[in-house]
């Protein structure tokens with residue numbers, strides 16, 4: 001069983017904690033947030049300790065509460081706060097942080113020399129699979145017209161970062177993204193391939209934040225089988241795909 005420490009217990013982290021706690025491959029040993037917690041505080045209806053990094057000495061905490069991997073759903077800066085501990089203790093890292101600077105990403109890459117590191121600005125299994133499938137179809141049919149449609153709740157002001165990432169992966173300009181803002185849609189992404197005599201639509205709908213947990217669990221399971229290094233979600237999916245192709 002892989003022992004885990006989760007950093008970040010906000011909107012995403014609390015949903016991820018639920019998924020990790022329910023997965024028999026993992027033992028969620030503790031969860032850390034930034035602000036102080038009362039002594040002995042635990043996650044709702046569990047014995048999993050909830051700690052505040054502001055008021056503890058993290059290396060001392062790790063001495064008494066060792067884990068095999070950290071899962072990060074906090075802020076970009078925290079990588080620099082625990083990075084040396086990853087290195088010294090050879091802990092794996094699955095980081096979902098979406099907004100690392102280039103310097104922070106370079107630091108994460110350098111940690112791959114000592115342990116297994118995964119950074120993924122989009123950690124849902126579904127979106128990563130959609131991107132992989134869209135890239136494959138684009139390479140098979142470069143003559144097809146391709147457009148991206150994204151739909152989100154009315155209040156979301158900006159173009160979806162995921163839609164931009166899909167466009168980038170397919171070498172499409174931002175003008176190929178159409179955004180619709182309607183009611184309470186959580187997140188819909190669609191890549192439409194227009195052939196002369198047929199249309200192919202690859203779609204993904206987000207239902208709940210727990211999907212981030214499913215992606216983190218997949219990444220942890222795969223990363224545990226890898227050697228030291230820096231990986232993207234696409235690397236792990238491609239490895240899986242190659243294994244499947246070798247079997248059939």
Ligand SMILES: NC(=O)c1ccc[n+]([C@@H]2O[C@H](COP(=O)([O-])OP(=O)(O)OC[C@H]3O[C@@H](n4cnc5c(N)ncnc54)[C@H](OP(=O)(O)O)[C@@H]3O)[C@@H](O)[C@H]2O)c1
Nearest residue numbers: 008009010011012033034035073074078096098121122123
């Ligand atoms: N890759 C993906 O697909 C994906 C999906 C969702 C979210 N994310 C990323 O996950 C992160 C969290 O998103 P969110 O919506 O859950 O944000 P949020 O609700 O604001 O939660 C942030 C959490 O991080 C904690 N935190 C802040 N600074 C910290 C520090 N220095 N050390 C440890 N913990 C710290 C906060 O502690 P307090 O509770 O004490 O304030 C809080 O628990 C963001 O970076 C976001 O980009 C990625």
